[in-house]
Amino acid sequence: MTTTAYRTCPLCEAVCGLQLTIDQGRMVDVRGDHEDPFSRGFICPKGASLGSLDEDPNRLTTPLVNGKPATWAAAFAAVEAGLKDVPGPARAIYLGNPSVHNMGGSLYGGAVVRALGTRNVFSASTADQMPKHVSCGLMFGDPLAIPVPDLDRTDYLLMLGANPLESNGSLCTAPDFPGRLKALKKRGGRFVVVDPRRTRTAALADEHIFVRPGTDPYLLAGIAHTLFSESLVTVKVPVNGLDEVRAALAGFSPQTVAPVCGVPEDVIVRLAHELAAAPTAAVYGRIGTCTAEFGTVAQWLVDVLNVITGNLDRPGGAMFAMSATEGRPRRKPYAIGRWTSRVRGLPETNGELPVATLADEIETPGEGQVRALITVAGNPVMSAPNGPRLGEAFARLDFMVSVDPYLNETTRHAHVVLPPPRMLTAGHYDFALLTLAVRNYARYSPPILPLDGPSEGEILARLAMIASGQGADADPALLDELILGQLVTPEQRAQLNGANGAELRLDAMLRLGPYGDWNPSPRQGGTLSLKTLLDHPHGIDLGPLEPRIPDNLRTASGKVELAPEAIVSDLDRLRARLGGKAPEFVLIGRRHLRSNNSWLHGVGRLTGGTNRCTLQINPADVERLGLDGTAVVRSTAGELTVPLEPTDTIMPGVVSLPHGWSEASANVLTDDMVLDPVSGNAVFNGVPVLIGRPG
Ligand SMILES: Nc1nc2c(c(=O)[nH]1)N[C@H]1C(S)=C(S)[C@@H](COP(=O)(O)OP(=O)(O)OC[C@H]3O[C@@H](n4cnc5c(=O)[nH]c(N)nc54)[C@H](O)[C@@H]3O)O[C@H]1N2
Ligand SMILES: Nc1nc2c(c(=O)[nH]1)N[C@H]1C(S)=C(S)[C@@H](COP(=O)(O)OP(=O)(O)OC[C@H]3O[C@@H](n4cnc5c(=O)[nH]c(N)nc54)[C@H](O)[C@@H]3O)O[C@H]1N2
Ligand code: SF4
Ligand SMILES: [Mo]
Numbered sequence: 001m002t003t004t005a006y007r008t009c010p011l012c013e014a015v016c017g018l019q020l021t022i023d024q025g026r027m028v029d030v031r032g033d034h035e036d037p038f039s040r041g042f043i044c045p046k047g048a049s050l051g052s053l054d055e056d057p058n059r060l061t062t063p064l065v066n067g068k069p070a071t072w073a074a075a076f077a078a079v080e081a082g083l084k085d086v087p088g089p090a091r092a093i094y095l096g097n098p099s100v101h102n103m104g105g106s107l108y109g110g111a112v113v114r115a116l117g118t119r120n121v122f123s124a125s126t127a128d129q130m131p132k133h134v135s136c137g138l139m140f141g142d143p144l145a146i147p148v149p150d151l152d153r154t155d156y157l158l159m160l161g162a163n164p165l166e167s168n169g170s171l172c173t174a175p176d177f178p179g180r181l182k183a184l185k186k187r188g189g190r191f192v193v194v195d196p197r198r199t200r201t202a203a204l205a206d207e208h209i210f211v212r213p214g215t216d217p218y219l220l221a222g223i224a225h226t227l228f229s230e231s232l233v234t235v236k237v238p239v240n241g242l243d244e245v246r247a248a249l250a251g252f253s254p255q256t257v258a259p260v261c262g263v264p265e266d267v268i269v270r271l272a273h274e275l276a277a278a279p280t281a282a283v284y285g286r287i288g289t290c291t292a293e294f295g296t297v298a299q300w301l302v303d304v305l306n307v308i309t310g311n312l313d314r315p316g317g318a319m320f321a322m323s324a325t326e327g328r329p330r331r332k333p334y335a336i337g338r339w340t341s342r343v344r345g346l347p348e349t350n351g352e353l354p355v356a357t358l359a360d361e362i363e364t365p366g367e368g369q370v371r372a373l374i375t376v377a378g379n380p381v382m383s384a385p386n387g388p389r390l391g392e393a394f395a396r397l398d399f400m401v402s403v404d405p406y407l408n409e410t411t412r413h414a415h416v417v418l419p420p421p422r423m424l425t426a427g428h429y430d431f432a433l434l435t436l437a438v439r440n441y442a443r444y445s446p447p448i449l450p451l452d453g454p455s456e457g458e459i460l461a462r463l464a465m466i467a468s469g470q471g472a473d474a475d476p477a478l479l480d481e482l483i484l485g486q487l488v489t490p491e492q493r494a495q496l497n498g499a500n501g502a503e504l505r506l507d508a509m510l511r512l513g514p515y516g517d518w519n520p521s522p523r524q525g526g527t528l529s530l531k532t533l534l535d536h537p538h539g540i541d542l543g544p545l546e547p548r549i550p551d552n553l554r555t556a557s558g559k560v561e562l563a564p565e566a567i568v569s570d571l572d573r574l575r576a577r578l579g580g581k582a583p584e585f586v587l588i589g590r591r592h593l594r595s596n597n598s599w600l601h602g603v604g605r606l607t608g609g610t611n612r613c614t615l616q617i618n619p620a621d622v623e624r625l626g627l628d629g630t631a632v633v634r635s636t637a638g639e640l641t642v643p644l645e646p647t648d649t650i651m652p653g654v655v656s657l658p659h660g661w662s663e664a665s666a667n668v669l670t671d672d673m674v675l676d677p678v679s680g681n682a683v684f685n686g687v688p689v690l691i692g693r694p695g
Pocket of ligand 1 (some may be wrong): 095096097098099102124127287291377378379380382383384406408456589590596597598599658659660667670684
């Protein structure tokens, strides 16, 4: 007897609804859920592989203590023993990307961080989107107030450094991103891609513009400069600092920036004219522009353009979602650099330190030297800059525990590995991703199979209780009640529904949230609760995005701060590079549809296809250097020998290697000493390299 179940795909940011056929606990068929109002049946090869991922024989099924299978009780006891003698400041935590894609990490990761009593908090965010948090934090007062392009209504989309036809989108939750782009074109809109490679997304676009890696801020500044100098600026939201921005960008005329970014002057001017003339327009920049030396400046300029073309916060422009679990507004204005890292003195952002300095903190002796590490859902040896150095540092730790279903380059250093159970035993709700959705929407997927060990939430709750000195036997339900007690009144607590702590907390957040039945002035009738979501297994459409400014601004002025000092002052560094000599080759990354960072290439049906760890290089460069088959790539950090993939889809002088592949990890070449200084973000794009023949 088979049963049908509905579930949100946890594998990327697109949150597609899936329809699963379950036979005796196995996913025998996975397809798109046509009744999901947001994803409408869309599915990609990764989603379709969910069954083989769930049954992957390489997944750990029991905890490991010193490499050997152990009981959960023995594993938690080993964690208690390992952390006992390490004081708070000598502990560190690294939270990886999937911790945002499951309820355990989303709801209990914070408790572990607080319980550790350390400022050594690291995550994949400083290898990814920290520049966006910082620019939004400083401009809007809230690092989580991130505008997304209103994909379904915009007339004009300028996209830089993103390839949603492979990635399915990021910091822009849009199931069937490809279909939404096609619809944009079909309704007569225009769509322009800026990328050093002619990607599948670029091929779909009306226009593709090559840009030199790392130079997007020059292009964006040139566009803004044109808008100012031709009096094409329209500002429709309350702002401070418009004149400061105009003055700060004075030195970045299209004529000045064109030779640096490689985009002709007339194209820069035309882009400005097109943005200004479009009935509605949105500028969107992603990984290619974030993980670069001027990541924060680039992200800031993206939203400066959205503001000065009158497109921020209006339908068809760049808008803010209203997620169903949005909490009470933060009170203190956003600030960065509230403390600095011990070894390199790098500023904190969002309560974290740059992952690019984790190795320093482990290697460097002195008070506060990191001796114990917890990793959750991360593989920083593969994903952080200069990954191999981090691997060597991990080997020297007194104690390391990893919460992860796989043994890999990172977790193999852990004294204790705690594997989360199969995903079908967990509920699923996308707390973070739904704050970035291009339509307001909510969907909860309850567990499908019973647990036969601790859930990921329980694993993390236990780690938190051990770290705070309550011991390995403390009851994790106490932690849930503590957190619930901070959210709801005792009367409300008595009315909450939920089969476990995670569900109870979700119910509380939904009911108190913008659409909730406990919200005094709710939206959409105010009926949302866990029960309503359980009654609607395909998800609930909460309508198109609506203007939110000024209510969602958390700046001290109550206005958009267009010229934050921390960002504007970094323009000096940008200006100083104007006359510099470009390296002969620069390295960038890329993603493939059938992959997921470091951990999905090898799973069942995802192997093969276009999924290849090759170095893309322009045929003219191959010929000029007399290369054949493979090349040696050298950087300030390391050296790799990789197979070549000559293709004219990449600019001359640029080479591209995907990250996360064990056979040739791109992060052997990336340098942990080079950062975006404003956000502390790692630099993966625009890395200077030398290319040569092997031997
Ligand atoms: N050169 C280069 N480096 C990059 C990037 C790049 O473009 N170029 N991209 C960066 C980006 S955007 C990111 S987000 C980071 C990602 O960096 P990380 O998050 O450090 O790495 P991932 O490869 O995503 O590893 C995810 C880990 O989580 C485990 N996992 C999977 N599902 C679960 C789960 O449900 N629970 C738990 N506990 N574990 C789980 C997997 O086994 C794997 O070990 O990499 C960054 N590194
Ligand atoms: N299939 C698949 N999907 C994924 C992932 C995956 O590994 N595989 N990872 C997920 C994660 S963690 C994330 S963060 C998202 C990322 O999602 P995206 O931001 O869409 O990431 P990419 O597909 O790497 O596209 C980045 C593009 O930037 C270009 N680029 C590189 N350097 C520059 C530059 O200096 N300027 C400009 N303008 N462009 C540049 C690259 O050529 C590439 O085409 O994808 C998510 N989805
Ligand atoms: S696009 Fe993302 S969410 Fe949708 S099926 Fe593919 S991996 Fe899953
Ligand atoms: Mo990411």
